Amino acid sequence: MATISDVAALAGVSTATVSRALNGKATVDRELVARVQQAADELGYRPNGPARNLRRQEAAVVALIISDVENPFFTAIARGVEDVAHEVGYSVVLCNSDENAEKESRYIDVAIQERVAGVILSPTGTTSSVDKLAARGTAFVAVDRPLPQQDSDVVLVDTRLAARQATDHLIAQGYDRVGCITGPAGVRTADDRLAGYRDALKSAKRPSSTKLVRRTEYKAAGAHKAAAELMSQPDPPDALLVANSAMAVGVLQALREQGVRPGRDVGIVAFDDAPWAEPVDPPLSVVAQPAYEIGTVAARLLLARIADSTRTATTTTLGARLIERGSSHRT
């Protein structure tokens, strides 16, 4: 594979000039630039990334560590990050931590090892593996969940408020016994959504009973079981706030099995506006989180921090939007 010396030889100049010419430094004669360019083209020259990064002591790469590639919420974030990063010539490496602290830690090690310019991640619960990033001075920003006792840039959604509004909406629609299926204790978004749900019950002066609440993994299977349990209690809920779209799949499934129709029989609002939320029957009411925007904001923060590591950390909180569809109306 052609190296910079090959190009230099062919163009009849030094490697330094080739480097300067190809990197657009102003101090190179126009004619030489052309000659170098032609030689490079002729040889199909591509700079050797590792060599460049070694010399520059940094790669124009950011790592994005998300907890679930199959979750549309996170893929939308990825899109946002990608779009911003590419604008300024950065590549994005997507890593899948699978909500697993060990995998997350491993990817962080890789990121450090490859000397990426920065890391964006949705931290898996209690982990402190981000300390490694902080210790090395690698720029990073957290999305979706704050880092415990870490003063870093964070991009969040006001998910507690969103949960409250969604619950308010269900109550306003005449549902009386609103239940909640949320994620595991300790996962911040799960806790917040539950808190918002309780806020709404309290302000509507409804009693809040633990019999109407279930916590499980953020997956379809757990939610399926939880919903089945809730619905076969003596006093089943007549509405459900569901904490993400994968869970909604499980809940819908459980309701179908019990012959219960969403909306008419049991009101449903789920977090995340999945593509299938609209075409299902009845259409699913959702809390749409600004996932793409989370990604763009996080990417911009990261780039700013890469450029200036002394910036003070900021927390950005974005709002979510309730989209009312058939599943939260009695008619």
Next chain:
Amino acid sequence: MATISDVAALAGVSTATVSRALNGKATVDRELVARVQQAADELGYRPNGPARNLRRQEAAVVALIISDVENPFFTAIARGVEDVAHEVGYSVVLCNSDENAEKESRYIDVAIQERVAGVILSPTGTTSSVDKLAARGTAFVAVDRPLPQQDSDVVLVDTRLAARQATDHLIAQGYDRVGCITGPAGVRTADDRLAGYRDALKSAKRPSSTKLVRRTEYKAAGAHKAAAELMSQPDPPDALLVANSAMAVGVLQALREQGVRPGRDVGIVAFDDAPWAEPVDPPLSVVAQPAYEIGTVAARLLLARIADSTRTATTTTLGARLIERGSSHRT
């Protein structure tokens, strides 16, 4: 950040010994290994990836270039690739070509530049940017779609047969005018699915009319429009074969808008077993492609080719499975 020399100094040995010890070479004294290890731990030493890659002339990284991160079919492939690659210590870099030849080409450039060990990609139609990989001798394998006139490793699904079987099934269920909504002309999977659909009509001695066929992007919006058009014709289809799950979203939406119930009024079979296919009402009949397996097979082929670039190219064709649910039954 600590370098190998720092570790060497602290352990009182040469850098070569540190390198050997940390890379598990057999020829190092046990006691020294321990000393080196301890020094490395103490300093929090992480080998510099670019330096290592520069020296080794190859990174233990494979690039996976897929045409849509938001499509569950491709994310499942990604999972498969990841799992196999990680087993042998390779990292996977996920890139999103967005079904866009230019983006694909750019990612291929990056892959070459970073000197990745190999590339797995779902080629966007007619592109010849993979030639660049071939020219550089970078190992690669194609998934989902074959490369035009390129003798490389390929992992495919027998999608024509699957489309035929799905159509057979619809006909067997008593649907009389089966239509088809498939992807753009020139995209191999789209063409194959259409061909399989026609195979079935022919062998059932049904006339095949272009009035029952629509081609659009592999997206919800296009399929929505196509379905709406098809259904408002004078002689609308009473069943539809839909070429992927994003399209199915659009089709279902269109049917809802026209007050047409899947199954009872219009039989539906769609490609790809999306998570929401089961909980919708009625549950969606699908052609389940072995996406995860495509990923694992492709990864193994790639690793084999990395190890031995002279291997002759192979084509692996996997089967798909028809899952019959409510949307393809009249009752």
Next chain:
DNA sequence: ATGAAAGCGCTAACAA
């Protein structure tokens, strides 16, 4: 404006 030369951190010949 250009070239010579040093060196980024690591691994692998080659010596000892």
Next chain:
DNA sequence: TTGTTAGCGCTTTCAT
């Protein structure tokens, strides 16, 4: 078994 040393390909002083 260990150390010495020479690069991998690039960018960037420092001279010129």
